[in-house]
Amino acid sequence: MPIPVETFFLAPDAGGTLQQQIRAMIADGILAGRLRAGDKLPSSRRLADHLGVSRITVTLAYTDLVAGDYLWARGRSGHYVSETAPTRPDVRRLPNAPESAVDWSARIVGDFSGHGIVGRPEDWRSYPYPFIYGQADPALFDHQNWRQCALRALGRRDFDALTEDYYERDDPMLIEYVLRSLLPRRGIAAAPTEVLLTLGAQNALWLATQVLLGPGRQAVTENPCYTGLRSILGQTASNVLAVDVDEEGLPPDAVPAGADVVFVTPSHQSPTNATMPVQRRLALLDRAGRDDFVIVEDDYEFEMSFLRPAAPSLKSLDAEGRVIYVGSFSKSLFPGVRLGYIVAPEAFVREARALRGAVFRHPPGHVQRTVAYFLALGHYDAHLNRLHQAYRRRRVVMNEAIRAAGLTVAGRGDFGGSSFWMAAPEGVDSEDLAQQLKTRGVLIEPGRKFFAPGRDTRNTYRIAYSSIAPGKIPEGIARIAEAIGERADAAR
Template sequence: MPIPAEAFFLDRNTGIPLQAQLRRQIIAGVLEGRFRAGEKLPSSRHLATHLGVARVTVAQAFAELVATDYLTSRDRSGHFISDRIEPLPPTPDPSAAGPRFDWSARIDGRFRATERTDRIAGWRGYRYPFVYGQADAALVDHTAWRDCAVRALGRREFIPLTSDLYGEDDPELIDYIARQILPRRGIRAGADRILLTLGAQNGLWLAAQVLLGPGRAAAIEDPCYPGLRQILAPTGARVTAVPVDADGLDPDRLPPGLAAVFTTASHQSPTGTAMPEPRRRALLDRALRDGFAVIEDDYEFEMSFAGSPSPALKARDDAGAVIHVGSFSKTVFPGLRLGYIVADREVIREARALRALVLRHPPGVLQRTLAYYLSLGHYDAQMARMRVAYARRRAAMTEAMTAHGLIPAAETDRGGSSFWMRLPEGVVSARLAADLRAQDVLIEPGEPFFAHPPDGAGFCRLAYSSIPVERIPEGIARIARALKA
């Protein structure tokens, strides 16, 4: 019995490659018993026409399934379901299995309670996505990254990369970070003061777990990176949100009795302002005097296309009170999920032991691939492309916003990838964001950035990292029309 072409469909909004979707549907059909041994598939030409894809897409999917024994190919007859794959046994019906175990009585939901609901997973499906933290794939040198991955998987590298590093990190990547990345921020640190993380979020989590717990106190900026509050909530620590001003966090407003202060001194999140030198000195002096640690989230420093960035707070840290958190997510690409922390040796030892309890170390192949990407100059070339592209987009954003009378809430000239906007009186950002989604425009409402969400109702963030420069004017025009409405 032939399998009809109508048994297959492709979803172009998922982000999953079309060829992969087709392969998965055939495999699922075989394993679930819907497609049986000997049944014939539609011809590649017929199926390609039905799905609206190139014939080579279907042909390649068929070829890979033949190689893995899901299909067999018969000369001049076509492709058939193989008899070498056994279907899965039927899944039992949970409702017929008697009483169910009561997990609700054993899980308190403290982690689920921190989940963010303001993220739009299908942002690529919008024509005007002013969303932060997503990359433009066109700026990433795919060929270079693939070449580095092939090098990392070469025979010479294979044995060390397949070994369990027992909590250690790739020495080549650590060496490059120590010799090339950190000096750009004014930081000097040996390998024993650097620990790799799965991005900045993981670095902040490690710092919070090492320093905080019930009975301890921490201070954060207000507004701040929403994920930080998610990280701190399950620790049980008392968290004070300290309002920022045009110069960022004011050390004089910190309460007494703190164990840790979290700050984005070089590029405040989300306003983009930079903490001036006098405040940096005051913060470090108070950290030493009061005995609290400073956790510095140093994101986006590479995106300074309007002059050299100021040195990191860690660069001024003679006493060793600062834990510096860095990431490659905003510079290489977000899906990489690799970052690092730089801190005193005692902190690194404790954080390494904690990390080993959870994941030992980030995947060795990924570490070595990134090491090649950095050392062969691809990273610096990508940074140069991104600075040029972001500068053009920022200029286009500025011109369009000026034309429509939109003024950023914070004046910044150091670059970055977003604007922090104050909305007209009476406009609620969450409602505005919902209205704009219906017009194919995505913005980030301000409420999630504040400890007291209603305080952010009059703000929003407009990012330009993931929107092509030619779409910016129309996107801003739609925002302006929505504000007038």
């Protein structure tokens, strides 16, 4: 790529001749990694004009750099950083560098890294059978229209949306389409002042906990539950209680007395995929009214209800303004978009907006405007339709493979989703199973980290079909069954 001429400047206190200074400036940029192989240097005339030196001075410096293999000249095209340019040794840690004099264990006020999340290998795509949850399949994504929307958002007409600091505001175009297109699908009517854009559902949940919880407050979660929520709640200094879910999700009667905030995933319980029936949703709202607690509804994967129409959201049934609704584009588009939203009473949104502004202002304007165009031009609905068809086919293949292999489904999503919650025989540790399967090219997610401490089951695991081609599913499931059989035999 061309290197802007503004990248270069001569330090007033630099020693040596002008030619030597220019040579050192460029060589240092290459050694430091700021100028990379293949990058094109400004022409000698343009750099000379920019630095206020003679053109011959720059030409001689370039010639010297070519001799040192820092640059190479290509005919009339100009000078480029050489593919074989010298590199600087890695000196991030010298052999005799002193240790830090700071006792960081005493300085750090919380254990932010101690909360386990379900991870995955960085090279997970290289595994032939990746039953990994929540990752986008490039074969199903609408690259062409997404690119066109992104390019349109880069145009002059959208220059303000691209470059402006919104401070605590959001892109009005995206807010309009969230209000007009997304929320009506969930039966939700809201005003612009009741919607806040976030950096995904994780950030939305963090904002909710920071605004609502603290010392002396009591939070209630499902057990098992989304691991990221447990990590967030660990930062609030509040009392956290976990309620076991059943085949219909969180039982309202099991919510302990004194709850201040209850976190639920009613559309597709995370990770069991249970869908909360409407009558239970009404019972939970009734309990919230009687006991005066607030509900945070994480409505993840409602877009993936391809077997039956999605049940009404808790927010749509809420007559008292007790529900804080969290939505996200991570599963319907791709995780890297990092864009979600909160729908809640204006008093809550006002405080959450101020907190968001203090931390990172707002999600990037270009991302907001690109998603707005993707919605406005109808690409989002077409994309969801493709996902529904593909996921329906993959689910059928997965279901048949599981049945043929004799594996046990522990939680079945009757509305769709993108994964199965599984149970191995008692005595089979799913974490050991996962390590064994990795050596056979299969990735699964052990279930232990989804559970509250001390209340975990060692034999549960999750397998997803969003990131694996249908043709590979049967063989992958067969390998899982084979490994489980081996471990079960060894445990007897």
